[in-house]
Every structure is written in C-alpha cells, then in structure tokens.
Amino acid sequence: xxxxxxxxxxxxxxxxxxxxxxxALASPLTVAPRDITExxxxxxKAFDEAYSAWIEKLRAASEDEREALYxxxxxxxxxCTQLLELADxxxxxxxxxxxxRWVASSGSDEQAARAASSxxxxxxxxxxxxxxxxxxxxxxxxxxxALEAMAKGSPHAATQGCxxxxxxxxxxESGDAARAEEIIKVVLAKYGDVEVYGGRRKxxxxxxxxxxxxxxxxxxxxxxxxxxxxxxxxxFKLSDYRGKVVMLDFWGDW
Amino acid sequence: xxxHERSLVKDYAERPFAIIGVNSDRDRxxxxxxxxxxxxxxxxxxxxxSTSGPISTRxxxxxxxxxxxxxxxxxxxxxxxxxDALDAAIAELVEEAERxxxxxxx
Numbered sequence: 001x002x003x004x005x006x007x008x009x010x011x012x013x014x015x016x017x018x019x020x021x022x023x024a025l026a027s028p029l030t031v032a033p034r035d036i037t038e039x040x041x042x043x044x045k046a047f048d049e050a051y052s053a054w055i056e057k058l059r060a061a062s063e064d065e066r067e068a069l070y071x072x073x074x075x076x077x078x079x080c081t082q083l084l085e086l087a088d089x090x091x092x093x094x095x096x097x098x099x100x101r102w103v104a105s106s107g108s109d110e111q112a113a114r115a116a117s118s119x120x121x122x123x124x125x126x127x128x129x130x131x132x133x134x135x136x137x138x139x140x141x142x143x144x145x146a147l148e149a150m151a152k153g154s155p156h157a158a159t160q161g162c163x164x165x166x167x168x169x170x171x172x173e174s175g176d177a178a179r180a181e182e183i184i185k186v187v188l189a190k191y192g193d194v195e196v197y198g199g200r201r202k203x204x205x206x207x208x209x210x211x212x213x214x215x216x217x218x219x220x221x222x223x224x225x226x227x228x229x230x231x232x233x234x235x236f237k238l239s240d241y242r243g244k245v246v247m248l249d250f251w252g253d254w
Numbered sequence: 255x256x257x258h259e260r261s262l263v264k265d266y267a268e269r270p271f272a273i274i275g276v277n278s279d280r281d282r283x284x285x286x287x288x289x290x291x292x293x294x295x296x297x298x299x300x301x302x303x304s305t306s307g308p309i310s311t312r313x314x315x316x317x318x319x320x321x322x323x324x325x326x327x328x329x330x331x332x333x334x335x336x337x338d339a340l341d342a343a344i345a346e347l348v349e350e351a352e353r354x355x356x357x358x359x360x
Contacts, residue, residue, distance in 0.1 A: 246323070247272070
C-alpha cells in the first residue's frame with residue numbers, strides 16, 4: 001500500500017491537483033487504516049513456531065546437549081520490539097490492542113511499561129483490558145502510572161478493580177506498604193465481587209490475601225498459626241512445632 | 255524437590271527441625287499413594303484439594319512451591335529461598351535454636 005500512492009500520482013493523465021475535489025489524504029487509498037492485524041498475528045505466530053521448535057529440540061536432546069540449548073531459547077524481546085513498532089502505526093486498531101496485549105505479558109519490564117501506557121491511552125474502553133491489567137502486577141514499578149490511568153479512566157468496574165489490585169501488588173513489593181494498603185482497602189470495599197481468571201477467583205479474597213501477606217507475613221513477623229488437618233484427617237497446628245525450625249512448604253505433587 | 259527434602263529430613267534428624275507442608279493436590283487417595291512411593295515422611299496440612307484452598311488463599315500463595323523458613327521462636331526469617339540458600343538458612347537457624355536450647359538447659 002505504501003508504495004502504491006506515489007505510483008498513482010505519477011500516472012500520466014491523472015487528475016490535476018487543482019481539480020481534485022477531495023484532498024489527496026482523503027483518497028480511499030490513503031485514509032483506509034492500514035490493517036496491521038495480520039502483521040501482528042504473523043509476528044506472534046513466528047515467535048510461537050520458533051518456541052515450539054526449540055521445545056521439540058530440547059525434548060529430543062540428551063542431558064549434555066541441553067545446557068547449550070538453553071542459551072538458544074527464543075527471546076521474545078525482538079518480537080516485542082517489532083510489535084511495538086507496528087502498534088504505533090495504528091494505535092486505535094484491534095491489531096495494536098493484540099500487539100500490546102502480547103508485549104504486556106511477554107516483554108521485558110520496560111517493553112511491558114510501554115505497552116501498558118499505550119493501552120491506557122488508546123484502549124480504555126476495551127473490556128479485555130481487565131485481565132491485561134491484572135497480569136501487569138508482575139511487570140515492576142514501570143507500569144504503575146499506566147495502571148493508575150486504567151483504574152481511573154476505564155468505564156468498566158472489572159478493569160478498574162484489576163488495575164487497582166495490580167497497582168497495590170506492585171507498591172507492596174516496592175516497599176510502599178502504606179499506599180498499597182490504602183488501595184487494597186479500596187479494592188475490598190468496591191471491587192470484591194469482580195471475577196478474574198476466567199471466573200475462577202474474585203478480587204475480594206485475593207485482596208484479603210494480599211493484605212494478610214503485607215501485614216502478617218513479612219520477614220521478622222511472628223508467624224500466624226495454621227490450624228488444620230493433615231492428609232489423614234488428623235487435626236494439628238503449625239504452632240505445635242514451636243521450638244523447632246520449620247520449613248513451611250506450600251507444595252503439590254504435580 | 256523431594257530428594258532435597260528427604261536429605262534435609264535425614265541430615266537434621268534428632269535436631270530441632272521439621273518440614274511442614276501445605277498440600278494442594280486434588281485427589282487425597284492418590285496423594286497418599288505418592289507419599290508412600292516417594293518416602294515423604296514429613297507432615298502436611300490438607301489445603302482442601304485445591305490450589306485455591308483456604309490456607310493458600312489466606313497466605314496469598316500464587317506460586318508453587320512457596321517456602322517460608324520459621325525460626326524456633328515462631329518468627330518468619332526467610333521467604334522463597336531455594337537450593338543452597340535454603341540449606342544455609344536452615345543451618346543458621348538450627349544452630350541458633352540449639353544455642354538457645356543449650357542456654358535454657360544451663
């Protein structure tokens with residue numbers, strides 16, 4: 001498309017500029033938003049294929065070969081750079097949304113921050129922003145501003161709640177416990193019923209857990225007791241082991 | 255993980271140390287079989303058959319395994335330590351516990 005325009009203008013016998021009622025920019029050839037969706041999907045597909053191929057190689061490799069293969073693990077960074085560039089050409093498009101969604105979950109903290117800020121700027125109305133906001137809690141303090149913009153600017157309660165929750169998590173981990181607590185209380189008061197993770201969890205219990213962790217589970221604190229039953233159904237307490245060093249291990253056989 | 259845990263249990267037998275699990279498996283009977291197969295001798299709380307059970311939800315656990323190392327007085331001293339760092343943490347705290355016990359004995 002980019003190359004078509006100069007060619008057309010160069011055609012002999014084309015309309016003289018003064019006769020062209022619509023300005024050149026209004027020509028369908030130039031205003032039709034470039035559909036970047038296919039390019040975005042192709043970039044993501046290329047990465048997925050490279051990744052699957054690498055996994056296959058890893059499976060087939062011997063114990064000794066694996067060490068070297070780990071260094072060849074496909075790096076999503078390049079794909080993210082490509083996606084960020086593409087998205088910037090048509091920021092309001094569905095393609096851009098998909099590109100930023102991918103970068104938000106797979107990019108470096110810095111790339112995720114760029115994606116988050118663009119999403120907050122161009123896609124506040126999109127309901128799928130809620131889950132993206134939630135996932136951003138693992139992306140470091142660089143996304144804090146974008147999360148706040150989503151929380152304040154989205155018309156959807158789910159996005160507001162998820163963005164506040166993710167922001168609280170980031171603040172708690174960066175040491176701003178006071179502000180984190182303040183935000184968690186807002187989540188508990190206003191967004192407790194928001195369903196997340198495909199309806200499997202609600203923000204209320206998650207926020208309670210976060211508050212409990214921030215206020216009761218920090219290093220140097222007295223361990224809250226656990227009163228439960230063992231695998232055979234026999235009741236016991238964590239405090240039964242006081243006097244011993246305890247390695248408390250949340251585990252599963254999977 | 256199991257070999258590491260088994261060796262900790264063995265190394266610290268007769269010393270003030272215990273592993274306590276919070277298990278989030280779904281199938282209790284199958285877990286009991288696995289406990290025998292893997293010689294898992296340490297005790298675990300049952301988390302209600304789910305990773306979103308009451309104990310892990312209250313403790314805000316979102317990754318497995320999550321590990322807390324608690325000293326003999328009941329204080330949280332380390333979180334999410336692994337491998338050598340976990341061994342070092344346990345060694346330090348067990349010695350601390352033993353010194354405290356000795357003092358009490360005197």
